[in-house]
Amino acid sequence: MNYQFKWSVLWSGQSGSWLLQGVITTLEISALAWVLAAALGIVSGALRTVPFRPLRAVGTFYVEFFRNVPLLVWMFFWYFGVPPLLPRAAQDWIFNHGAEFWAGMFALGVYHGARMSEVIRAGILAIPRTQFEAAVAMGLTTFQAYRLVIVPIALRLIVPPATNESLNLLKNSSVALTISVAELTFQTRQIETYTAKAVEALTAGTLIYLILCVGIAAVMARVERRFAIPGLIARGG
């Protein structure tokens, strides 16, 4: 092998600031998409377990529709498919104001919301039906029973699979480079273009993703311990 490693490309020139920008964009798009995904996941996951059938159908439709179409297609949908529905002036405005980022964020959030929904539904189904009955038997409405009892318990049960899903979301944020979002993978490619040092650039990218994932997993583990339901044995605890 005759590859000349030159790790200094990662901190010489603009590489360092590009990587930093890439990390920031990746974290921004992932964080916003995560909030959206969590909100959609909780609402649709809960809808899929309520007694009222039409609401269940709405939840199921959302999940099946969004989960079964590849993320890349959703990126293109939000970026290429949605703007033409707007008036021309509005289109120009959003194209000048980060349409790429917002389209990527929506695609990521809505897609992972559908996947999060499955996780949350599984969490709710793991709660005995009688918990819900006990809640409504006290006079809580179905909505209150979900908001105050069922969802809070479910969220505590699903921290490990939700962590997994969150990490998937972070990793999938790189798909946004297909619509010109300059996130981390985009920036590592850029360094490769400038320096022709593909191995160094991709290694740096890989390591940064690894660090972000390990960091998030650590935070989620703390969350899990902090909110653990007394009496339920925490994993590994």
Added chain:
Amino acid sequence: MADAAIRFRDVNKWFGKHQVLADINLAVSPGEVMVVCGPSGSGKSTLIRCVNGLEAIQGGDLVVLGESIVRSGVSMSALRTRVGMVFQSFNLFPHMTVLENIMLAPVRVRGLSATEAEKTARTLLARVRIPDKAENYPANLSGGQQQRVAIARALAMQPKIMLFDEPTSALDPEMINEVLDVMTDLAKEGMTMMVVTHEMGFARRVAHRVVFMDAGRVVEEATPDAFFAAPKSERAKDFLSKILSH
């Protein structure tokens, strides 16, 4: 008995094709304690779950506290604030402390302030004889203690009626009495109660009336004395001999 607290009139209920309640006619007067017994699967749970609308009925009429609950547009949440229920499996919310469990509905449904609700909750805990467990989580209580918290939680809404579905069946024998004692107190204070239980001692001492069900029907309805001394039906005799023999 126009002013019955609960009145079943020709009530029928099916799960799919399977009839689980057949032509039920029953009335529970205010302040009355009715014990419901019968073999497993006879429809006892279903019967009392109809009273607070956890199960819907398909035929007949069911009037609770003067209101027909089969009428369309009746608010189930409003009904349920006046009918407390205690389950076999306690069903305390595991992520909340004992106090939070008891305060939840008074604050969220009746709109009480946290201070008021807490005061009531602590009084109720004293009444069910565990004043010192307020800050504990359910997982750190024994089964008997959990069930007493569940009773306190139901009482916090100041219900007019209390429903009990085999409240002691999930308990170790040494804890059964602490729960039955609380229920006895409640009966003495004049609470209207429907109690599904196999605790025949409790029925004999506390109940005003015993209802024996089999296969979705009310087979016998009598005072405890009459029922235990001389059950009329073969099925009741059979049931009693089995239940009293162990």
Added chain:
Amino acid sequence: MKRLLGVVVALALALAPIAPVGAEQDTLAKIKETGVLTIGTRTGSPPFAYVNKNNEWVGFSIDLVEMLVKPEVAKAVGKAIKIEKKESTPPTRIPLLTNNSVDLIAETMTDTAQRRESVDFSLTFFYTGAQFLVKKGSPVKGVNDIAGKRIASQQGSTNAKIIREKYPQAQLREFPDQPAAFQALAQGQVDAYTNDGIQLAGLKAKAPNPGDWEVVGDFYSEEPYGMAMRKGDAKFKAAVDAGLKHGFESGKYFEIYEKWFGPKGDVPYPMTPQVKTYLLKQIGK
């Protein structure tokens, strides 16, 4: 998938034991042993390298390898050889070379000083430069009109780099592939798409209504395409260059050019006298 491949390749390389410094590459010996010259080329860059309607993997770059390079390499190893093709893309092509998956990159790779630090390039076999594709009548007529405009480019391309560095007033949008960039142009997400003139000519030729589009502007960059090889393999480079040189001398190169870029070719792109002079100057003519 390609991105994944890139990462995997990179990791494999990073973790692999590093070969002794200065180990001599000997691609010819490898080809002699296997009888195969493996090239990395593209599947969707007509007319340089693409899969045509009959599902054949063809193109100008591939013809150059088959007709000019292959005979010379065969001569150098003293036996008949076969060409095998693998897909390469901008992010994967250098890793594919360095990890020996392919021996030669023959597609649309611009020969730059930076890349020469990692790989060696053959003689230039095609010469183009960056221009803009716009809707007919667009106010963008060249690189001096792009301030404030949204300009699409291809990620990893030299054009993107130049726009970013020299024309920061333009709003650069970088897409991973040609179809996405063209879609963005067609729908108005961007005002112009910049790429090598030849790529734009190809895109225009393939568009549903070629008449709606214009390739505008002088070359604002020079894009000489070369074939890339592992660095420091002088004997292999000599064989590849000899093949191309022979093509220029005999005129065979120009026949192949005519086949792909002539009036009847896939993408009509007549060779200007300057380009011809540039190409021939390489072989001292």
